[in-house]
Amino acid sequence: MTHILAIDQGTTSSRAILFDKAMRISATRQKEFTQHFPDSGWVEHEVDEIWASVLETCRGVLADMQLATSSVAAIGITNQRETTIIWDRRTGEALHRAIVWQDRRTAAFCDDLKAAGHEELVTARTGLLLDPYFSGTKLRWLLDNVAGARDLAREGHLLFGTVDSYLIWKLTDGRSHVTDATNAARTMLYNIHDGCWDAEICDLLDIPMGILPQVLDCAADFGTTQVFGGEIPIRGVAGDQQAATVGQACFQRGMLKSTYGTGCFALLNTGDTAVTSQNRLLGTIAYQLNGKPTYALEGSIFIAGAVVQWLRDGLGIIDAAPDTQALADQADPTQRLYLVPAFTGLGAPYWDATARGAIYGLTRGSGPAEFARAALESVGYQTRDLLEAMAADMGGLGETVLRVDGGMSASDWSMQFLADILGAPVDRPEVLETTALGAAWLAGMQSGVYPDQDAFSKGWALERRFEAQMSAQEREARYEGWSDAIRRTLTR
Ligand SMILES: Nc1ncnc2c1ncn2[C@@H]1O[C@H](COP(=O)(O)OP(=O)(O)O)[C@@H](O)[C@H]1O
Numbered sequence: 473m474t475h476i477l478a479i480d481q482g483t484t485s486s487r488a489i490l491f492d493k494a495m496r497i498s499a500t501r502q503k504e505f506t507q508h509f510p511d512s513g514w515v516e517h518e519v520d521e522i523w524a525s526v527l528e529t530c531r532g533v534l535a536d537m538q539l540a541t542s543s544v545a546a547i548g549i550t551n552q553r554e555t556t557i558i559w560d561r562r563t564g565e566a567l568h569r570a571i572v573w574q575d576r577r578t579a580a581f582c583d584d585l586k587a588a589g590h591e592e593l594v595t596a597r598t599g600l601l602l603d604p605y606f607s608g609t610k611l612r613w614l615l616d617n618v619a620g621a622r623d624l625a626r627e628g629h630l631l632f633g634t635v636d637s638y639l640i641w642k643l644t645d646g647r648s649h650v651t652d653a654t655n656a657a658r659t660m661l662y663n664i665h666d667g668c669w670d671a672e673i674c675d676l677l678d679i680p681m682g683i684l685p686q687v688l689d690c691a692a693d694f695g696t697t698q699v700f701g702g703e704i705p706i707r708g709v710a711g712d713q714q715a716a717t718v719g720q721a722c723f724q725r726g727m728l729k730s731t732y733g734t735g736c737f738a739l740l741n742t743g744d745t746a747v748t749s750q751n752r753l754l755g756t757i758a759y760q761l762n763g764k765p766t767y768a769l770e771g772s773i774f775i776a777g778a779v780v781q782w783l784r785d786g787l788g789i790i791d792a793a794p795d796t797q798a799l800a801d802q803a804d805p806t807q808r809l810y811l812v813p814a815f816t817g818l819g820a821p822y823w824d825a826t827a828r829g830a831i832y833g834l835t836r837g838s839g840p841a842e843f844a845r846a847a848l849e850s851v852g853y854q855t856r857d858l859l860e861a862m863a864a865d866m867g868g869l870g871e872t873v874l875r876v877d878g879g880m881s882a883s884d885w886s887m888q889f890l891a892d893i894l895g896a897p898v899d900r901p902e903v904l905e906t907t908a909l910g911a912a913w914l915a916g917m918q919s920g921v922y923p924d925q926d927a928f929s930k931g932w933a934l935e936r937r938f939e940a941q942m943s944a945q946e947r948e949a950r951y952e953g954w955s956d957a958i959r960r961t962l963t964r
């Protein structure tokens with residue numbers, strides 16, 4: 473038993489990562505899959521394509537290392553969250569494409585529910601806002617719009633799951649219909665205080681509770697797969713942002729991580745307390761071990777690294793993401809451009825779906841360098857918005873250190889600006905694959921091949937700390953300019 477296999481099923485690609493006994497990466501495979509946009513604001517994935525990409529990447533890493541299944545102690549799964557699948561338990565066939573977390577098709581339904589005064593109940597029970605982002609209203613849409621779905625549910629043949637749940641069903645050949653508490657916490661159907669599906673919310677959304685999976689801890693016995701030849705148990709599951717929180721070893725109350733991929737997701741460990749945000753953050757479960765949930769406050773930003781992709785693909789002013797650094801360095805220091813990347817609306821803490829991107833402060837001398845700098849800075853400013861909201865909810869954050877990961881955390885320029893605008897240290901770990909590491913550790917720890925929580929925390933290794941260098945006066949003046957840009961961009 474020398475390895476742990478982590479499956480990271482993300483929004484645009486699936487990855488399989490093999491970790492060795494010392495928790496080092498020994499092989500990685502990645503496979504992108506098709507994004508379907510059948511209507512404005514709709515995003516879907518072909519479920520078979522997700523499954524095929526997972527199989528292919530897992531088989532690939534096992535072949536790369538010439539590993540027999542008997543050498544793999546366990547599988548850990550981490551996944552894009554909220555994405556919603558229904559399938560027929562007799563065949564394992566999905567009845568519709570997966571409705572992806574980004575999909576806004578249920579916005580009007582959510583507005584109706586809010587107008588009818590239901591948001592308070594939803595937030596009190598689930599920690600979430602009444603928003604199309606989460607699975608609940610997507611599942612309702614599927615039940616109402618897929619021919620025969622409700623009949624199948626009545627007959628006991630229909631099952632619902634987030635991506636983890638569907639993958640486990642397929643991996644175990646229909647023997648396990650389960651999920652973990654972190655994924656359940658993103659459905660808007662799960663009571664995070666009582667640790668159970670919420671009958672009143674299911675009733676409100678007309679969702680038959682018989683189709684919901686059993687909810688387990690993040691480290692548990694999720695079933696055993698035989699699809700790779702011999703048997704491999706599945707022992708760890710967590711939604712990707714929660715897995716990154718685990719991979720960053722943010723196990724103490726007050727610890728904070730932020731993952732910079734396409735978007736940015738910041739999670740603050742709030743310990744035993746499920747904080748109900750007064751500032752439009754999300755209350756959620758960071759992880760659940762031994763039946764005990766540890767809670768988090770989460771801020772979700774839709775556009776982080778994606779703004780760099782826009783510089784490359786939309787404006788064509790860079791060839792590759794790392795080019796932003798040299799370009800931003802050439803920017804005229806006397807110009808103060810603010811780029812609000814509300815390309816698909818604004819996420820936390822504004823939740824303004826109709827806002828669109830804007831740039832302020834243009835002069836005759838503004839060019840690619842100033843755009844690049846404003847784009848990188850926008851990620852820092854948005855993070856500060858989240859931390860301001862977290863501080864307001866928690867009555868201050870104390871001596872905060874932000875642990876960062878994700879593709880964009882490779883940008884020294886962005887991480888330095890982040891430290892400057894937060895006025896707090898930013899720590900980048902040696903292992904940037906924190907999401908997969910988190911899933912692997914959960915599975916490995918549960919199987920007894922990886923160390924316990926304390927030892928794992930001690931093993932967290934810093935690659936570089938970015939210290940704030942900007943004066944407090946400049947920091948606040950710049951942030952005030954950003955807040956003004958936001959005020960002018962909001963539509964409500
Ligand atoms: N050196 C860099 N400077 C700035 N942005 C970067 C850099 N490297 C990667 N990125 C950004 O990071 C994102 C990719 O990160 P990744 O964690 O792979 O995202 P995801 O998992 O959401 O696909 C891209 O949006 C890219 O623009």
Ligand SMILES: O=P(O)(O)OC[C@H](O)CO
Nearest residue numbers: 482483552553573712733
């Ligand atoms: O797949 P990612 O990395 O874009 O993450 C998606 C999040 O889990 C959505 O909530």
